[in-house]
Amino acid sequence: DGGITQSPKYLFRKEGQNVTLSCEQNLNHDAMYWYRQDPGQGLRLIYYSQIVNDFQKGDIAEGYSVSREKKESFPLTVTSAQKNPTAFYLCASARTGSTGELFFGEGSRLTVL
Amino acid sequence: AQSVSQHNHHVILSEAASLELGCNYSYGGTVNLFWYVQYPGQHLQLLLKYFSGDPLVKGIKGFEAEFIKSKFSFNLRKPSVQWSDTAEYFCAVNGDNDMRFGAGTRLTVKP
Numbered sequence: 001d002g003g004i005t006q007s008p009k010y011l012f013r014k015e016g017q018n019v020t021l022s023c024e025q026n027l028n029h030d031a032m033y034w035y036r037q038d039p040g041q042g043l044r045l046i047y048y049s050q051i052v053n054d055f056q057k058g059d060i061a062e063g064y065s066v067s068r069e070k071k072e073s074f075p076l077t078v079t080s081a082q083k084n085p086t087a088f089y090l091c092a093s094a095r096t097g098s099t100g101e102l103f104f105g106e107g108s109r110l111t112v113l
Numbered sequence: 114a115q116s117v118s119q120h121n122h123h124v125i126l127s128e129a130a131s132l133e134l135g136c137n138y139s140y141g142g143t144v145n146l147f148w149y150v151q152y153p154g155q156h157l158q159l160l161l162k163y164f165s166g167d168p169l170v171k172g173i174k175g176f177e178a179e180f181i182k183s184k185f186s187f188n189l190r191k192p193s194v195q196w197s198d199t200a201e202y203f204c205a206v207n208g209d210n211d212m213r214f215g216a217g218t219r220l221t222v223k224p
Contacts (some may be wrong), residue, residue: 009141031210031211035214040122040216040217041216041217042119042164042203042214042217043157043203043205043214045211045212045213045214048210048211048212051208056211058211059114059213090157092212094207094210094212100147100207100212101147101159101162101209102143102147102205102212104157104158105157106183107156107214
């Protein structure tokens with residue numbers, strides 16, 4: 001089945017540790033996105049990538065890093081510099097040059113203790 | 114960068130009442146507009162979308178939205194809500210493959 005797979009679903013980390021969230025898609029989509037969802041704040045764009053080996057900062061990129069070495073993969077690293085990392089993280093993808101409709105993964109909930 | 118504003122944070126309606134949720138955006142170029150819904154405990158799903166043509170678009174479950182270019186608005190409407198419409202609704206704007214979402218409106222429908 002085509003889709004987007006995020007892992008892990010739940011993750012606990014101690015303060016000061018970096019953590020990497022995985023996002024893989026087999027939809028052959030060019031564009032991929034990372035959002036953070038917090039209650040009352042909707043989905044806020046962290047990073048997005050329109051093609052391999054290229055990505056752009058979103059509105060809240062500070063304390064996060066990404067890479068796009070393969071079309072299918074867009075991992076997000078939450079670094080120790082992120083001041084409030086506990087959140088629900090959503091990965092999405094879309095075909096570029098189309099309507100831009102996003103397809104979402106199931107999300108990863110990160111809790112920093 | 115573009116931004117999206119949703120005017121209502123929480124809307125409470127009785128069944129059969131009419132619904133209108135506001136959405137305004139700021140972006141200088143051509144945009145594609147979307148409404149997504151998130152039912153309790155579930156993932157985001159697409160309600161409807163606008164790319165071009167007729168500014169009144171119809172989506173699933175009886176929802177519709179009207180794009181008013183001069184007002185930079187894309188309000189969501191439903192003539193008669195049901196208890197099952199209780200959910201959070203997100204407006205989204207895609208200008209240059211940088212899809213941005215509003216803060217969301219929580220709709221509670223009382224039976």
